Amino acid sequence: EAGVVQSPRYKIIEKKQPVAFWCNPISGHNTLYWYLQNLGQGPELLIRYENEEAVDDSQLPKDRFSAERLKGVDSTLKIQPAELGDSAVYLCASSPRQGVVGELFFGEGSRLTVL
Amino acid sequence: AQKITQTQPGMFVQEKEAVTLDCTYDTSDQSYGLFWYKQPSSGEMIFLIYQGSYDEQNATEGRYSLNFQKARKSANLVISASQLGDSAMYFCAMREGHDYKLSFGAGTTVTVRA
Numbered sequence: 001e002a003g004v005v006q007s008p009r010y011k012i013i014e015k016k017q018p019v020a021f022w023c024n025p026i027s028g029h030n031t032l033y034w035y036l037q038n039l040g041q042g043p044e045l046l047i048r049y050e051n052e053e054a055v056d057d058s059q060l061p062k063d064r065f066s067a068e069r070l071k072g073v074d075s076t077l078k079i080q081p082a083e084l085g086d087s088a089v090y091l092c093a094s095s096p097r098q099g100v101v102g103e104l105f106f107g108e109g110s111r112l113t114v115l
Numbered sequence: 116a117q118k119i120t121q122t123q124p125g126m127f128v129q130e131k132e133a134v135t136l137d138c139t140y141d142t143s144d145q146s147y148g149l150f151w152y153k154q155p156s157s158g159e160m161i162f163l164i165y166q167g168s169y170d171e172q173n174a175t176e177g178r179y180s181l182n183f184q185k186a187r188k189s190a191n192l193v194i195s196a197s198q199l200g201d202s203a204m205y206f207c208a209m210r211e212g213h214d215y216k217l218s219f220g221a222g223t224t225v226t227v228r229a
Contacts, residue, residue: 031215042206042219043160056216089158095215102210103150104217106160
């Protein structure tokens with residue numbers, strides 16, 4: 001079974017430029033998460049989707065960040081314009097609706113460097 | 116308030132020895148779940164072990180065991196017989212109630228020496 005796939009793995013951009021990250025969750029997983037991980041810290045939730053509906057986006061900085069999950073499968077996270085402080089790893093995770101334990105399955109992340 | 120506290124930023128352990136990673140948590144929910152994840156240098160978060168708040172026995176998964184002390188609100192991870200491949204960052208996380216969101220601690224870096 002394929003895991004969570006993210007791209008790009010690495011992205012370097014100038015500040016004020018836009019950037020987008022793509023995530024393909026594990027097949028059949030209804031719930032999708034985007035987490036932000038700063039260097040040396042634990043991941044922090046940005047947004048959670050149940051199918052195509054964003055059910056928790058309270059931590060998403062909506063002035064510059066946006067996300068979508070069309071058709072309830074793939075998801076895209078966009079930053080426009082990027083700031084120096086956005087340099088971090090953006091992790092995507094998914095989980096099945098009826099998971100017994102409820103663990104999240106993570107991708108390898110997209111590492112963003114803003115110059 | 117911090118929900119998950121991991122006070123050990125980094126630890127060194129000799130190959131084949133056991134290591135204990137500390138985790139304390141804060142919640143007012145009676146129903147919650149505690150997780151440990153491993154993050155090697157490749158970046159992927161790998162699920163290791165889970166403990167439910169109502170589970171009476173400590174969870175074990177191969178060389179991983181969770182020392183769950185509910186009254187003290189601690190959920191320490193024990194890795195037995197450390198291997199070089201265990202060198203990674205380890206995160207403790209909690210899910211409260213029926214929320215699917217995981218709250219993570221700051222992590223502990225483990226370096227296994229040959």
